[in-house]
Amino acid sequence: MDALGYLLLGFNTAFTGTNLFACFVGVAIGTLIGVLPGIGPVGTMAILIPITYTMDTTSAIIMLSGIYYGAQYGGSTTSILLNIPGETTAIVSCLDGYQMAKKGRAGPALGISAIGSFIGGMLSVFGLMLLTPPLGKLALDFGPPETFSLILFGVMMVSSIGSGSLVKSLIMATLGMFVSLIGLDNISGFSRFTLRSLTLSDGVGLVPVAVGMFGIAEVLTNIEVMEKQEVFKTEFRNLFPTWRDWNDSIKPILRGTVVGFFIGIIPGGGTILPTFFAYGIEKRLSKHPEKFGTGIVEGIAAPETANNAASSGSMVPLFALGVPPHVVMAMLLGAFMIHGIQPGPLFIKEHSDIFWGVIASMCIGNVMLLILNLPLIGIWVKILKIPYPSLFPLIILFCLVGVFSLNNNAYELFIMVFFGFMGYVLRKMEYPAAPFLLAMVLGPMMETNFRQSMVIAQGDVAIFFDRPISAVLLILIFLVLICLLVLKVVRKRGFVVKGAE
């Protein structure tokens, strides 16, 4: 069967009543959490994973993916109207979006944001469709050494790329990997760090930890200061951009798609980095760079397109290699594994219905999102007015039910609260949670592949350098670390010189 035939099969799968409903629920929840500052896609996906237990795997993945790319649409609404990003991926959109709203152009800003997201989302789905199968075929040659190096590369990239301290990120990744080792050893069945607890013998569950670190920790941070937010008062009669807006934003949208999709593929690239790249590129290419930040349409078109394109791009390594490039994809991998499916080189061959069904659902989901975010924008703005004090007890309620319903085990609630409080404390001390969760998901895979590699090589660690793909990945890790070190020294010297002046 050719790609077109598979795509038709995908649409056949996605167009069933259940899957259409799952897609709608996913994108609607995604938009909702994107609009509401204080809960992100990771926490939401973690809470909803137990609910997907009773669902068919395709419907579950369609819904969870919908939450992810739906959140990219919703995130810009608060950036434009409140100057507060609903999601971290919409930080850049505050710069010009809020300025446009102040000038009375909130409608076109929201409009171009939704249209850019739609174009970026749709085009990148085609990229995902074209790139994943050949990459999956290439990955068929991967043995344990290559897989180990790839996972190490992914964890290192997520830990390295970010504004915070590299040491703190690496501590979080090490801790995450340690937590993943609690329970019975995958190979020998030996019990590790269980304190003779039956709950811990099964290992520390991904859902309680993710809900704790991304749901509860977020709530605890937000309830410290519960301030009333003022929503920008504006009319939404004219959401459609003018002809001039179109003219100014079509090239940024196309460039944002390319930038977003390809950075999204890189482990650690995520959906935040592409928005900064896209904005930077537009500013550099612009004939009037001084106008960026004053409320111009290009400043919102490029980053909003890029984050949506990146959300599809980041699915490429997950589907083709089985390695999530960032924490949201790690949650999706967790969902796959809970449903007994391992994404990776054989995934497309063995589960073509799921792969193509999800791709087709993303096309449908993007159309749904366009409708949800253009004609129905008023609903989301009204939701924005719900005060946080009325909202946070409900978020806690959903967290509790989500975690408990997983295994009907109240001990997992204690685990959730423990990781929630720990996440809160670590967040206050600027320790990022993403490397922790990614390492936790990938830890067992990494250990198994490492031990298998050592058995194959009879204890010779040179196996990781003898194999070309593995060697290239390890060299890349080394280069990234060297670059970061050099950058740090340069920055420090610059600071000292400035201070001396």
Added chain:
Amino acid sequence: MAIVWILLGLTISIWSATFPFGGRKAPGPGFLPLILGLILMLLGSILLFKAIKREEGDPIGAPIPFVSAQASLTRVVLATGGMLAAAALLHPLGFFSTIFCLMFFLKYSLQPQRLKVAVIYALLSALGSSVLFRSLLKTPLPGGFLGF
């Protein structure tokens, strides 16, 4: 915090040493945890070194205050305590009663609120979640001694 990481790394390393270590040809279940413990100790030491250097007058990376001026740590402690209590009471008290108590506690104690409003909010939350999860989504939830 650096000392916490060093101590945790040390604990993990010592604990891992009690597991079968295997050899290079076939690493056992104690191999990776031991490595991780050592890495944690190393990273903790780097942080400690940086902290000492900062105290000696390095202008970069001044320590940040744990809780901002207007912030209320009390709310955080109360919310955490409420969740722990809910986890402990879920089985004996049942889902509906536990959620009612938790919602009332969160709404009433964490923010200035009229008693009536808090009770109605808690009742609606408990009722709504029971209908949604128990009746619609068929999630098995504990009934407690009251049976609901």
